[in-house]
Amino acid sequence: MELLDYFLKYVKIDTMSAENTDTIPSTNKQFDLAKVLAKDLEDLGLENIKISKNCIVTAVLKSNCNSKLKIGFLAHMDTIPGFSGTNVKPNIIKNYDGNIIKLNKIELNPKQFPFLLDLKGKTLITTDGTTVLGADDKAGIANIMAMLKYYKDNKDIKHVNIHIAFTPDEEIGAGIQAFDTKAFDADYAYTVDGGYYNEINYENFNAASCNVKIHGLDIHPGSAKGQMKNASLILMEFNSLLPVNERPEYTDMYDGFNHLCEMKGAVGEAIASYILRNHSLKLLEKQKNDFINACEFINKKYGKGTCEIELKDSYLNMKELIDKDPRCIDRAINAIKNLGFTPSFLPIRGGTDGAWLTQMGLNTPNLGTGGYNCHGPYEFACLEEMENVVKILIEIAKER
Numbered sequence: 001m002e003l004l005d006y007f008l009k010y011v012k013i014d015t016m017s018a019e020n021t022d023t024i025p026s027t028n029k030q031f032d033l034a035k036v037l038a039k040d041l042e043d044l045g046l047e048n049i050k051i052s053k054n055c056i057v058t059a060v061l062k063s064n065c066n067s068k069l070k071i072g073f074l075a076h077m078d079t080i081p082g083f084s085g086t087n088v089k090p091n092i093i094k095n096y097d098g099n100i101i102k103l104n105k106i107e108l109n110p111k112q113f114p115f116l117l118d119l120k121g122k123t124l125i126t127t128d129g130t131t132v133l134g135a136d137d138k139a140g141i142a143n144i145m146a147m148l149k150y151y152k153d154n155k156d157i158k159h160v161n162i163h164i165a166f167t168p169d170e171e172i173g174a175g176i177q178a179f180d181t182k183a184f185d186a187d188y189a190y191t192v193d194g195g196y197y198n199e200i201n202y203e204n205f206n207a208a209s210c211n212v213k214i215h216g217l218d219i220h221p222g223s224a225k226g227q228m229k230n231a232s233l234i235l236m237e238f239n240s241l242l243p244v245n246e247r248p249e250y251t252d253m254y255d256g257f258n259h260l261c262e263m264k265g266a267v268g269e270a271i272a273s274y275i276l277r278n279h280s281l282k283l284l285e286k287q288k289n290d291f292i293n294a295c296e297f298i299n300k301k302y303g304k305g306t307c308e309i310e311l312k313d314s315y316l317n318m319k320e321l322i323d324k325d326p327r328c329i330d331r332a333i334n335a336i337k338n339l340g341f342t343p344s345f346l347p348i349r350g351g352t353d354g355a356w357l358t359q360m361g362l363n364t365p366n367l368g369t370g371g372y373n374c375h376g377p378y379e380f381a382c383l384e385e386m387e388n389v390v391k392i393l394i395e396i397a398k399e400r
């Protein structure tokens, strides 16, 4: 099988994860792909192939030389819960002409997505407009398989120990919690889960969350004068105490934000949940202080106990840890440059499985896949860019 065959086979297998379950995997159907991958790994000659009870597929391709180095490659199997990944019908466009691509009721328009024009003459794989494609992250899986195929077909090329893992539930931020970095036993690793083929991401957000609860005083509105405390209105006031410019819609690149995810309220009680994000840990502390100060202000104004907040830390920016042992970054940069490409470093405005793994002691930056516009019907992949990623993975794993 070749790269495109792997990719088309995997995107047709439904692996949507689901929000609000307490099992890993969140959906049993992720095992359908896990089993197919385990079989493909076996055909490619890998050893020690396992599917864990949490649907994590692991395998090893031992070094064919004296190298002791163990490099991990990971990609996730699930697609987002928010948009259908069922019955995916990939649509292949060869020699793309740079015009609008019509897909049922939607269109991929270069005016809206100008980078399409850079892909003129290339092979695009799109959706039929009704589902996601699942290039996020089955492009990553297919790229890894194609690298393994290369080493199967070219036994004379020396490579290091290659440790593979395909994981569930990345899209709901859960699957990686069940990952056993000790058993995986790599010196460092890469997630293959980005966009541009030449991307190396190792800066992600530091993340925290804040739940806010306002206790009001519900009194008949006809006799409320001087007494009623309307929790919904107080919650709106709480929100107004936070900096307006620090919202997702006003920030980009290295700017952090506070994002109001949900609010619910009545007179007696109102609740809100926020996520806080910043590349700088120091600035994230400042954001947390804004919440603490807003809470104190409300309690001073409306009485002790009116406002309660619960701040929680989530994942950390992997940069600080990777800077202490940047071998993984150096190797990726060298590989990309050896091929005559230019590495591109983009800060991730989110988290990655690699952020968790890095915290768990396994340095894991993220590489590109050649897939774009993830998480919706506009998703597509560029075959030539995926081929470039395969070359980069081969180069990273090559013994030097």
Ligand SMILES: [Zn+2]
Pocket: 076, 136, 137, 170, 193
């Ligand atoms: Zn992904």
